[in-house]
Amino acid sequence: MSLILNIETSTKNCSVAIAKNGETVLCREIAEEGYSHAEKLHVFIEEIMAEAGVSFTELTAIAVGQGPGSYTGLRIGVSAAKGLCFALDIPLIAIDTLQTLASQAKVADGKIIPMLDARRMEVYSEIFDAQLQVERGIEAEIISEDSFKDISETVYFVGDCAEKGKTVLTKDNFVFLEEIKYPSAREMSKISFDKYQKSDTVDVAYFEPYYLKDFMMTTSSKK
Structure with missing residues (x-):
């Protein structure tokens, strides 16, 4: 049996889901203009674990949205995921944020x-x-x-x-499809389970989000 905590913070949506064998058990999320990830993420993790009746020592892996997306949002989500993996000595799974979005x-x-x-x-x-x-x-x-x-x-x-x-x-x-606006940890469950079964994980110590920052050179104005 696998119990995977999925974390997605690449956009304005701060989203956490607990999944059992690829099926979402519970999901908690909120999308706010002010990016409340720093205040909400750890609260959501604690709440969803308690509500699901799952202890942290029962988790088999942590999955996190790797981007591209918001620099700040990605840093918060990845830092939390890596911290949990270090503390629990479990693998880290990186999920393409755009794949999670497309899955909806x-x-x-x-x-x-x-x-x-x-x-x-x-x-x-x-x-x-x-x-x-x-x-x-x-x-x-x-x-x-x-x-x-x-x-x-x-x-x-x-x-x-x-x-x-x-x-x-x-x-x-x-x-x-305007109703599908942000990636959600709910949609990560199947993807992270598939990766877990294939041992498709990343190095916790060296993993960095996929920022894709400063990607475009703008055309200079005429002199």
């Missing part, structure tokens, strides 16, 4: 493109098929009317970029 889109066909806001018209994105197989890895890009134009299938966009994305991504086959 339950579609039969087409492409799923999770996008997280970076700044201005810049986003972090990845392309998955309907079975959540990666078709293009994580990129940081400036979205425009030419973005993803070569995809003829229905494209389902998820993430917190709907408002600005809809201004330029206007092809008829583009669909914004």
